[in-house]
Amino acid sequence: GLIVQIGPIESVISILEDNYMYLVIEEQSKQAVAVDPAVPHRLLEIVKREGLSLTAVLTTHHHWDHARGNEALVKEVPGLRVYGGDDRIGGLTDKVTNAQELKFNSINVRCLFTPCHTSGHMCYFVWEDECTDAPAVFTGDTLFIAGCGRFLEGTAEQMYHNLTQVLGSLPQDTKVFCGHxxxxxxxxxxxxxxxxxxxxxxxxxxxxxxSTLIEEFEYNPFLRLSEEGVQKFTGKTDPIEVLRVLRKEKDKFKKPKERPSPHAMLALEWGLLRP
Known part of the structure; x- marks a missing residue:
């Protein structure tokens, strides 16, 4: 199974410069499943160039920098299915629930409900029949390399459950493909x-x-809540409290001399730009 990483997306819309969208390609049938295809024309160029047929879209959450391509794709691609866990997702054809499994020929997808960044956020765990490659998880804005998403519509309790029970319990060699x-x-x-x-x-x-889950456990502070250093930094020992303080500190954390443009400030108010 081939996963094509598209991004950070070069786009006239500067906000999308750090977004990733993905194509999961089944080599035999040339069928492809897209994850968060926010820039549809770019995706369709690749689909056409590689002679693929796009059968489905997996949307992690409704924010426009992840879902804004859906309607255009539904118009362009007859019979396209758009999966997601939130009625606010544009172009949605199939609403999925936690642990639901989807199959696209030899590609298997398990939907993992991870509410917090948004109340309907889904991650997608993907593996291929008879394939020895490590599985993949598309984590949207829940888990980033060395970070986690902002708690825009949820709580530290929810994010703790997402990171430890839901994502943290996947096979350790799982490849992590995040949204930014x-x-x-x-x-x-x-x-x-x-x-x-x-x-x-x-x-x-x-x-x-x-990255892989095993690597994330080595350097991602949001997955290292019982480590002495992380507890010392937060002044807490209860893992949920540690996570709550970590996220508050990360929200305040700015690189020096970082002045966002007015354009970016607008996006910030909409909660779209920063993890």
């Missing part, structure tokens, strides 16, 4: 939290999409 390229900023925060953690500081070896 926020790695550098996330690692800067990770180093502030755990200055003695070598893994977060390894400049020559910056993690990129995809």
């Amino acid at each position: 390229e926020y790695t550098i900023k996330n690692l800067k925060f990770a180093m502030l939290v755990e200055p003695e953690n070598e893994k977060a500081r390894d400049d020559d070896d910056k993690p990129t999409v995809p």
